[in-house]
Amino acid sequence: MRFGVVVFPGSNCDRDCVHALRTVLGQDVAELWHGDDSIRGVDCVVLPGGFAYGDYLRAGAIAATAPVMEAVGRFARAGGAVIGICNGFQILLEAGLLPGAMIRNASLQFRCRDVWMRVESTQTPFTAGLRVGQVLQMPIAHGEGNYYAPPSVFDALEQHGQIVFRYCDPTGAVTADANPNGAARGIAGIRSAQGNVVGVMPHPERASEAILGSTDGRLLFQSAIDSLAGLRGVTVGA
């Protein structure tokens, strides 16, 4: 099982993702340079957080046109497992690999704090090992995490079970108070129709060791490892 972590020049969670996957989970990890047009045969692509090209324009807008994203797009359309975390999620939206858009947090400020999110869909490699309703704790750190989409997209997302995570309180209740950025319908993460592409605003790599306050983030990576190794029966790219 080989993960590829994409390194944009302004990625700043790339090293954290490599740490979680390589050091904590013992996986083989390749660092994929933004200017290359290949993902070098990896089994799973991680788009990490950060400010890919500074994000002075809309977050992720320039990154979506990077050479490496062509390769990621081909891989995704062929059913390959891709997860975009924070800025990575924004890039997936801008690249059209996931529907909708991010606007600025309702507070108009950056927010860094622990949140809870409820698993809504297990039809992805990253959640196949979890159960619907499971509550995960991990940090957010973003200024543009306020998910938005036209009503028709929301309907489709709901209808096809493409909402993967919603912000909730520690008991799992989805409330306005538990929503840190104003995201519509409490959305913290979504998936593609096929389920192989996932975007999530909170940072699983920052919640993969007990010393950091939570190990819930590790569950997403472990799920991907198990699913892709065929241990759990998720149909990828069906």
Added chain:
Amino acid sequence: MARKIGTVTEARPSPELVGLTRPEYDEIVRRLGRGPNPLELQLFGVMWSEHCGYKHSRQTLALLPAEGPRLVEGPGENAGVIDIGDGWAVAFKMESHNHPSAVDPYNGAATGVGGIIRDVLSMGARPIALLDSLRFGPLSDPRARAQAGGVVGGIAGYGNCVGVPTVGGELHTDSGYRGNPLVNVACLGIVRRDRLARARAAGAGNPVVYAGARTGRDGIGGAAFASEELDERSQREDRAAVQLGDPFAGKLLIEATLEALATGRVVAIQDMGAAGLTCATSEMAARGGLGMTIDLDAVPLREASMRPDEILRSESQERMLLVVRRGYEQEVRAIFHRWGLEAAVIGTVVAEPELRIRWRGKTVAALPPYALAESPAYRPAACEPIGLTERWAFDSPAQPRTDVADALQQLLRSADVASKRAVFRQYDHSVQVRTVVAPGAADAAVLRILESPPKGLALAVDGNGRYCAVDPYRGARLVVAEAAAGLACVGAEPLGVTDCLNFGNPEDPEVFWTFRQAVLGIADACRALRIPVVGGNVSFYNESPDGPVPPTPVVAMVGLIDDVERTCTTAFKEAGSVVALLGGGHPTLAGSLFIRELHGEARGRPEDVDFDTHGRVLTVVRDGVARGWLLSAHDCSDGGIAVALAECVMAGDLGADVTLPEAGRPDAALFGEAPSRIVVSLTEQNLPELIHLAAAHDVPMCILGRTCGDRLLITVAGQRVIDTPIHELAEAHDALTEVFS
């Protein structure tokens, strides 16, 4: 006989126009053996500014201890370096960006962050943590609010993007900072000892490489601007002296620089900060006893029309100057290019100690590097401020405060004590997966050392303008003592200190006396703790039409934890645990926050710290944490033990029922301040062990009560004087949320 340099010899230029005095001009002539041309005089103007030259502070700073078994680099390099074992070291430094932040809060603060990151990066260290220390006028004033919001936004805007977590800091307000806020930022980086970089040019014939962003017309004369008093005019006219930051370029520079240093081809490196190219070239050459020939036509510019003085004095951000081993310049340039940055060979190291600047085929300046880099040092007149000792006298207000529960809430609401959550949540404090104790959760931030587990680093930043205004010597000692107490509360042993000394105009004898007393206080305190001051920054001329700012020495202290799993936070953890006070002391209302907030006066001399006692108290706390006996530990500082207890209760959302040992008046017992007092909680089971440990170190220990319920209950002299639900305390404590929303 005067040499003619280039075409720019004119009538004798005026030193005053570049911020120098007539005697300084005469000194330049003496050093050069001729008069400087106008361009050269401009270079002296920035290099001999207070900000770059430390003219008025250098002799006093020499009083600070700069030795110790772990010290690798002390003052003089871009940042101090301390050995942390296993082949690793930490580089750290603190700097002020007060004047730029006064004029342009967002950009001033943002570039302060960028600048201090590059200082640490210049040592070859990967920046892993930022802390900030902020002072504003009262936040009821819309202008102070706007400044505070802009400064916090600027720190967030730069730090979050560049991917260095802001893990701690402090924020205080006082009317004395109304016209001149203080923005001090500290950065810490980690470096393999054998990869340590330095800023000493070596090897005649080696190329000088410019790397990073292009040079523009921003920040020109910023160093000189930082060395003047602010007035009404500054707000309008000095904006061009403020640099503009580009955190994305800052991030690229971190990665590219570390990659370039890893090749082993870089001989020396320094960032181009204050006084830009002039400072970097002259200082690097002077340290190596060599010279440089620099070709300004090779410098990457934003605007081709820039004049030599603009290119040389620009303080455009995100730029580094490197001396590279000859023959490897292409390899190093390619690294910067790959990261999308400029990299150009702009000159050569030469054996003759002369900095020769060429522009459009001509030599436009030729100076001995040391002449520029070593400004004259002054010993300014010092005299004790008139009326200072009268302010030491203190009689407690005749009527003891009876509504102490209201007083407690008023203190919790004050900006000094109020929760900084609304600030910290704007900072990314968890990136780099090192942050074990988040900002605000304990008296110091704790990071794990991924490179050398299971060790951890603790960081605390403290300052107290209220104490220092009354007694700068004692105030400075108390500041150092509080930082050390903060480290002990998370189980850390102090390693070293960097300081930022914020004062008014040093040519005012009263200001200078105050400065010197504060330095002496820090020096004595650090000697007593046996830790070095590895470097820092002096910021003078913090004056507005209202007068100088309160004397504000700020220290950032770094400590080491052997096992980062064994650390501690402020919050009470378990119902039914024992609450105890370690260390006795004589809490007094003199100089206290209580007196200022409730009686509107800054009066009375604070209780001094006895470092023998302090050291023993901290040893007991540190050992208690390291052995896992303590569930919580929190230093009593602003607002005394009542505020400390309220903070423990709020952080843990767990009440307590305690009785204070003091028999006197309740307001003094609750809100009196004294050093070396730590509130701890622990299980009944570990109590005998802690009692034994405290006795072994001759440290007074007093059992105050138990954690329980959802209220804070405090009894003094047989009377229950505080009985407040936690949610009411928390509501008062949350006062800053509204300010920073």
